[in-house]
Amino acid sequence: EAGVTQSPTHLIKTRGQQVTLRCSPISGHTSVYWYQQALGLGLQFLLWYDEGEERNRGNFPPRFSGRQFPNYSSELNVNALELEDSALYLCASSTMQSPRKTQYFGPGTRLLVL
């Protein structure tokens, strides 16, 4: 069974640009989560999508947004990039079936903002 996949693996952008990160969940998983792992800040919850709807978001500004498609894949969009957005962005998926609430993570996208 394929795991969570993310693309691209690496990105370099300049301040002020916009970026889109992509995530495909494990087959059968309907929930997708996004996390940011910035140096010195640890792992922080960004967004949670389930069945196409945004269910919850962490303490991040509105320029962080996303969506979930009918096939449960998801995009994370970051507008007006700032230097501190440089981080590893991790996507995870889970199912409402048993075992619920276990999130399985993808390999991440490393974003560098110059």
Place this chain on the structure above:
Amino acid sequence: AQKVTQAQTEISVVEKEDVTLDCVYETRDTTYYLFWYKQPPSGELVFLIRRNSFDEQNEISGRYSWNFQKSTSSFNFTITASQVVDSAVYFCALSEYSGGGADGLTFGKGTHLIIQP
């Protein structure tokens, strides 16, 4: 609000030693879930274990064991006979029950485990 504390930022041991990683959590919910993840240098978080708040039974999986104690709000992780391949950053995480939903995880800062040959 929930909080996870991993007081050990870095632990270095020699191969074959036993090592325990500490995790202390705070939550107001009576139903919650605790997790341990391993993050090797590649960056991907590898799921190790999930514990429900109503199940205090300790668990052993090979060289790994977990000690969950609600009385002290702790969920410690022990590696027996450590190996170089165990070197990684280990994260403890908490998820509160949100009425049928699966909420975002609150992570500790992580413990960097170094196993020296």
